[in-house]
Amino acid sequence: MNAPNPAAQLQPRPVPLALLDALGTRFGAQFSTAQAVREQHGRDEGSISAPPPAAVVFAESTQDVQDAMRLAAQHAVPVIAYGAGSSLEGHLLAVQGGISIDVGRMNKVLSIDADDLTVTVQPGITRKQLNEAIKDTGLFFPIDPGADASIGGMAATRASGTNAVRYGTMRENVLALEVVTASGDIIRTGTRAKKSSAGYDLTRLMVGSEGTLGIFTEVTVRLYPLPEAVSAAICSFPSIEAAVRSVIQTIQLGVPIARVELIDVNSVRMVNAHSRLSLREEPMLLMEFHGSALSVKEQAETVQQIASEFGGQAFEWASTPEERTRLWTARHNAYFAAVQSRPGCRAISTDTCVPISRLADCLLESVDEADASGIPYFLVGHVGDGNFHFGYLIDPESPDERARAEAMNHRLVARALSMGGTCTGEHGVGVHKMGFLVDEAGAGAVDMMRAIKRALDPQNILNPGKIFAL
């Protein structure tokens, strides 16, 4: 298992003044080299730092992205797309220098095709903005990473979240893309048809490519009819194992549960403090059921019965939208609640995902190890998918804490890989997990990724130094 070594990726390339001049001339007030702007665009929510990009372009159209890309390509200068800045793995860091293209202003809904259950948006729109824009259609977009991330960024990292157990991830829900390539050309991938066998699946190749194969300028995603009925429930368990075994059985029985989140006792305490709740301080599952009124009732009864067999108690219902929103907001705020619980700390997030049959084993060994470490941590999990996150809350000034937390992460990844799992279920590789990719995918598969990268970006200017070293 190779330790990721972000420092090894720090190879800033020179950014010629001629490029900065050309960008300034072309973009005027949409261009900035101000220190504060550069610094804002040179970091994300992860635990790693790097010097900021040399400049930032605020793109307002596909043409803007194309022009900036062409200028950068002329000078062989790296380009990093910036959406909402919510990456956890160092995706936005200018480890090889270059410029940032901020697509946050490209946040329009271009076409709502409610009859086809699709919508086409610009990449900078966030998932909450999207759902607000379509709220009168009776449809919704289910993918919900913790942060209010941009749709472009979510596509780039193959994001998912709490609804993925039923609705899939960005892999399943992006139908088509408009992409600006490394040479500044514009291509379209996919169509609005629900399925296709027409050639290589460029859409799926682009989804999860972390800005290294192209910059997305339009994204077409699937929508779903708002379920006729929704009910949410929380259930406390005597142990994490009991909670997890309930989930495993629920999934194996094929119950079409929409969400099932594990929240450990540390997280419950942090969330109670942050969101002024009084959740019972035990490991809990937060669940949601979607469907017809009858189906929702039936699903919930099945799961309640399974849970009670594993000692689950205090099965509490949240049937009004307000109660549900309160619970899920608490869940989505878990990360921020945790970070605030130790002032000045940074969270090192893990993101392993294993086949469901191995979930209990993988989780429990890792909990024992985290407990023994003495490092404060929280644990939340999209357990229906076999995916869970530890957040080790380290003092960023303590090399010892960082090293111990990273060592735990390494052991956790090794454990997940030995069980047929992955080092990252939804956060992406970025800089932080580069050391794991060869262990997971094998040298041959990573070489194949490199060959594709070289073919599509021969100058290595699209977010270089991410996913793998070239």
Added chain:
Amino acid sequence: MNAPNPAAQLQPRPVPLALLDALGTRFGAQFSTAQAVREQHGRDEGSISAPPPAAVVFAESTQDVQDAMRLAAQHAVPVIAYGAGSSLEGHLLAVQGGISIDVGRMNKVLSIDADDLTVTVQPGITRKQLNEAIKDTGLFFPIDPGADASIGGMAATRASGTNAVRYGTMRENVLALEVVTASGDIIRTGTRAKKSSAGYDLTRLMVGSEGTLGIFTEVTVRLYPLPEAVSAAICSFPSIEAAVRSVIQTIQLGVPIARVELIDVNSVRMVNAHSRLSLREEPMLLMEFHGSALSVKEQAETVQQIASEFGGQAFEWASTPEERTRLWTARHNAYFAAVQSRPGCRAISTDTCVPISRLADCLLESVDEADASGIPYFLVGHVGDGNFHFGYLIDPESPDERARAEAMNHRLVARALSMGGTCTGEHGVGVHKMGFLVDEAGAGAVDMMRAIKRALDPQNILNPGKIFAL
């Protein structure tokens, strides 16, 4: 719209005797240059012909595939993987010469992981063999193209079938692959985890690559719990339009219907004759509902109500497994029933797929055109996905009929593309649809596919002359 020109792909390359000698030495009785064997491996179920491959290797292991691939690579000779031979688009034709690697003997189930709802198989196992092998697990594999295709071939063409409306296609259901590359190396793509953000999605790049990027030697796919309850129904409609509008409304309402197939009146007649049935000779929908007993009842009631609003009648239930099997066998035999209805004919199959809101428009214009042509045809459709197939039953000795049928297909594809659809929902491009790909994807996207192909197969020996010209 460029007409596909299979003849333009006919560029047989020499196969050196030294290669045939080396293959004979290495493979002994697993190697054949017999005319009958070569001819059997040089055709598929489609309407196009080409000279056969120079030889056939019957692979029995990954090592066999690797060794054959390495020898072919040394001599820069094309290699075509052969599974069940059921392609409809000329995928198996040796248009540039070379050798065929038949993986039909590699038909073992390697690992049933019932607790994780996955199974790993060799590529030559057919979908029916797979379901037979797992029948005691309480699980099933839903993807069902018309033919009893091999799992490897289904992955290679991104196949789907009647269950895709609920369970997705091979795109959604292949989790991981073992692949022999153009250089004869072995890589693994993906893991058994349900989701991952670890680098480029090589699994999805390989799925649908039609043998042009690698030869699959292991395939891991998802399984699903057999539903607690299943019911099937047929419903006749006064017109195709009425049937299609019922489907559109069912999908837009989010009813989780498992299968919904359109069968036109021509197909009903052919199926009645072939399978000795007495189905009412009107356009019909053949439907299936999966879920709990309550959910199935509720879904069926909703759909029955929608259908009756559109004049659907004779809603008949098939609730025993025997009745259901009889109906679905009839549906799956539609292609063969049709081909037998005109002795000596060949079917030119269309495969367009459009956004569901455009389905009625696309279908009805195309039916009018087919009726006016005088060429016998049948029409079946996975209409819940917006995908449908005309089969134009032409006299293969009549260049005029072929030209008129192909011209109809061209107009149909143009119509589908103008509606945001695709030229192929599930059959793949092969040789037959190469002319359509640029119209659909655009020159830039096809150039990106070519760049990937060149990077991964610099000698262009993996099933050359398919998908796009290099």
